[in-house]
Ligand code: SF4
């Protein structure tokens with residue numbers, strides 16, 4: 001059964017617990033000075049799989065108010081990133097997450113270009129970089145646990161459940177409460193995503209890409225791949241060679257990384 | 266739902282190949298994908314606390330954390346140290362009744378009364394005060410500046426804990442010695458302005474009570490210069506004041522117009538003291554050592570520039586830096602001063618005398634007791650009877666305390682005390698209800714302290730066992746009463762010689778025009794910055 005998350009932007013007070021949960025669970029580094037996870041400057045980066053961006057908007061009475069929007073990979077039903085990946089390093093699972101397998105990745109970064117939301121990031125700072133993005137806590141979902149960020153939220157901003165149920169709830173909420181705008185972001189965007197949002201503010205004011213096409217993108221992506229010149233394929237072959245060497249080193253390095261986890265502060 | 270890419274490697278490759286046939290890439294693609302297993306997915310190598318690792322969406326005891334605005338003048342949080350234990354929410358919600366007491370969505374403010382209780386509860390010290398130690402050290406190094414410092418009552422029974430002494434160790438003289446050693450040019454006692462507060466606030470209370478006796482109705486209507494509503498609320502705890510501004514702005518007419526002792530001393534340092542010593546007020550840097558993180562917020566309030574206005578420079582603020590007790594200990598350690606080995610020294614003259622009535626400001630019930638002692642004098646012209654020197658009903662750690670006493674010529678004076686903001690709501694909701702039903706006020710005077718135990722349990726005090734325990738609070742509190750009863754020569758604020766002196770030389774009389782300019786303040790209705798939850 002495919003899972004989904006509904007984010008209610010109106011309930012978030014910007015505590016950032018979700019961003020910390022993500023870092024704790026996924027062993028990501030902290031860099032509050034250069035890569036803040038909460039606030040006006042917060043942006044998804046290689047180490048920030050999720051951020052809470054702050055927006056100054058106007059409420060119904062014309063007063064300036066703050067809204068916080070919890071952002072991460074939207075986990076498309078038909079993900080362009082996965083379709084664009086030549087080696088299947090990005091895969092949509094039946095539970096809902098679009099999962100990245102670093103061992104398969106050749107580092108071509110097509111996914112970054114393909115994603116209509118600009119989600120996948122690249123670990124430019126590392127000598128053996130990987131693509132980096134929210135996994136929707138696939139290993140927790142496998143145990144029927146909610147994603148880490150969802151679990152820790154003190155305000156129940158995020159609801160986790162079966163996608164049909166979640167969509168029903170979203171519809172019911174915006175129908176019954178007139179404060180909400182009549183739009184479920186993620187219901188149709190890019191053909192539908194596993195993470196959906198409801199809000200009392202227009203989504204473009206909260207930093208969401210609203211120009212995204214409503215139909216799914218893979219079809220469109222195939223067209224791009226059809227046009228990939230032969231030279232690129234050769235380049236891909238070379239990358240594979242390079243990859244086989246780096247993969248070894250990565251394996252060594254990642255075991256070292258594991259030893260360090262938790263000790264970083 | 267149809268997936269363009271299936272779950273397994275085989276399906277994935279097939280769909281992929283389906284997609285690329287016709288472009289002549291089949292061979293290349295096959296080479297690229299190879300026949301590898303997928304390996305492990307990214308992520309999921311870390312941990313989250315146990316309560317979050319259960320299937321589905323079960324309720325849990327503690328979840329998440331308090332929001333902290335990066336601009337918060339009092340507290341900061343280091344995400345690297347946060348373990349999402351939820352203790353800060355416990356403190357903020359259960360003890361202070363702040364988090365969870367406003368509706369979502371929020372407006373244009375992260376609701377916080379700056380009390381710092383979360384910083385005491387946080388087990389990893391992820392939350393701590395905004396550290397101003399470096400700024401003070403820089404000022405001390407600047408030969409052009411005249412840096413003065415004041416220390417709050419509760420600091421002298423707590424800072425020793427940071428040097429291994431048991432809770433409640435009385436360390437006043439050594440603390441003064443340490444401050445002098447660090448190079449402060451004047452070391453003053455907030456007790457001095459605590460006594461002054463009693464004169465100002467007591468006079469204000471007497472005016473309100475007499476107004477009521479004369480048949481004037483509370484509420485401040487009728488063109489009165491000052492609010493006349495009864496009960497009068499104490500105003501020396503800045504966390505409490507902000508709490509009232511947020512959640513009970515309709516009751517602000519009850520708030521004493523007196524500034525807190527910290528702000529009184531700040532305003533006087535750059536006027537009275539500067540004049541007496543012939544120092545340019547612009548060269549004075551005014552530092553305070555407080556048991557409190559909310560004092561940083563209070564010092565930064567835009568209206569806290571009375572000395573500046575008096576001196577013709579509105580940008581000059583009354584208190585430049587408010588440090589917590591913890592920051593003071595840190596500073597001593599930076600200077601390599603072992604507090605325990607120093608010889609006792611005295612506070613400096615002009616603003617250095619304090620009475621026993623002032624030192625008990627640091628505990629819940631203390632302001633009340635001090636006010637009663639001098640209020641009695643102000644109302645009757647006589648010193649209070651012995652009984653009023655040990656007012657048991659207002660002492661101790663019970664959340665809400667009530668007492669009444671007979672004042673000759675006035676009748677029964679009824680008072681109440683609360684500490685910990687959750688407890689304040691009991692008295693405030695009752696008052697609201699009474700006012701709605703046009704009932705006579707139950708009390709004449711109410712002391713509110715933001716923190717459990719009063720300032721001795723303040724958010725800037727040394728961290729203790731978890732959660733902060735009453736045993737430690739009791740030890741600190743007992744010591745303040747010991748100082749009042751046994752160590753200080755005087756126990757009545759109005760007998761403080763330096764207080765008497767400042768009235769003759771500078772202020773005139775309590776609640777004079779000048780006193781109002783420098784020692785009194787006004788409040789901000791913050792009701793529109795949040796949507797307070799209706800009482801359940
Ligand atoms: S679902 Fe998991 S990986 Fe994605 S943002 Fe939440 S905690 Fe991070």
Ligand code: SF4
Nearest residue numbers: 012013015016018153
């Ligand atoms: S944990 Fe919840 S309330 Fe806190 S920032 Fe994340 S979504 Fe918002």
Ligand code: SF4
Nearest residue numbers: 357377378380381383
């Ligand atoms: S300082 Fe006080 S009001 Fe602010 S978050 Fe901490 S406990 Fe809550």
Ligand code: SF4
Nearest residue numbers: 347348350351353387
């Ligand atoms: S108490 Fe400290 S460690 Fe625990 S959730 Fe709050 S900030 Fe994090």
